[in-house]
Amino acid sequence: MTAAEDLGRALAGGAPAGAQTVSAQVVDVTEAGVNLECQGTLLLDVACPDSYRGRAAGDWVAVRIGAVPVVLWRLGPDPGGTDDASIREIAADVAADLVAISAYTWGTAVPGAGWEQVTTLWTRRDSNGTGQLYAQIGGSTPSPTPPPTRPPKTVKISPTAAGSWRGGSPDDYAATPVQGDWTGGGNRRGAWFYGTAIAAACAGKAVSSMKVAFTRRSGSGVNAKRPLHVYLHTYTSPPSGQLTLGAGPEELLSLSAGGKGTAALPPSWRTALASGSARGLAIYADGRTDYMAVTGGQITITFSG
Incomplete structure (x- = not known):
């Protein structure tokens, strides 16, 4: 029971x-x-x-x-205000992808005062891939102030591989990343791999935040909340030998059995991942206390203007 x-x-x-x-x-x-x-x-x-x-x-x-x-x-309180704010945020993000034209009209006669004839129409794609039009005119009306450049869209990057290591080699009995040791067979360390996708997504852009989502598997360790001990690593794919840990540990979040959560990576970590000096994330713990198996590993990257 x-x-x-x-x-x-x-x-x-x-x-x-x-x-x-x-x-x-x-x-x-x-x-x-x-x-x-x-x-x-x-x-x-x-x-x-x-x-x-x-x-x-x-x-x-x-x-x-x-x-x-x-x-x-x-x-608790009525969540309507929170829902309204989130809906407006989504609507603003969608609207920012559109080019607004205040009015559109036509006719057979020449338009009245204030209209300028377009001599050449130019087009291009900006750094975010959004189409732009520029009208070259023959009159003397000064150019309007260019609209502010939008930050690149948020990017979500999922792992291309994941696994666990024990005793200096891949652990065939734990395909899911695991930290700690439950049975006395030796501590496991787990990792998520992203190839070069993180650095490629960040190239030429200013990163404002990176967040990672994890889910703790049920039936691994005690049911109560326990912390994840997270590290960086430098591998683009799973190594055949020992998985060497980089910077860390950081206890980014704690999860109970079956729990899922999202945590922000430290600024120094997002700098390392964006530059390519680090390539992925790992977990490691000693003994039974914080033993757990963890899935997920999707990283969400947000950019600034």
Whole structure:
């Protein structure tokens, strides 16, 4: 019997009618739902309704207790303002890709005062690949102020390979990146590889942030939150021998079993990855305490103007 089922049956059996909804705090968001801290017990992969959107660690939710607990709704302020802001941000990003023309008209007669005849029309693509038009005119009207240059679009880069190493060579028993040692066979170190894609995406651009997304696999180590010990490495593909670790460790985030999260890379790390002096990310821990298997590794790169 799982902890969730055990707690659910205990509360359901001893609670009076109408008192089987309790509040709980989200520990982590998972692929299937959320992990909850409920009355001193960690409940894993509790199902959520579709209406519970924008789930995040730290949320307080109402939970229906039973043999299988279910989240009913999130507790807290109306998220409408936050939703409105995010919608406007997306709309502004889409609109920035469009070239606005204030008016478009036509006719058989020559237009009135203030109109200039275009003698030559020029076109080009800017650094972001957006088409631009330039009208050369025969009059004396001064050129308008050029619109500000948009920063390049955000880029998402997924790993081309990943794996684990133990005892100086690839670990055939752990294709997923793993940190630590659960069975006494020796510490594992895991890594994600991106070829040269990160440096290529950053070439000629100013990087403002890099974030990486990880998911901790269920059934690896203790269920409670434990930190990822993250390092840089210099490999474009998995080595046949030992995986040598670079700068680190940084405890970028902690995850409970099945939890997923996103963390910002330190400024010095994004500089190293952007320049190509580092090529990817790795994890390593000593012993059982922080043992876990981790998937994901997608890096999101944001550029400045």
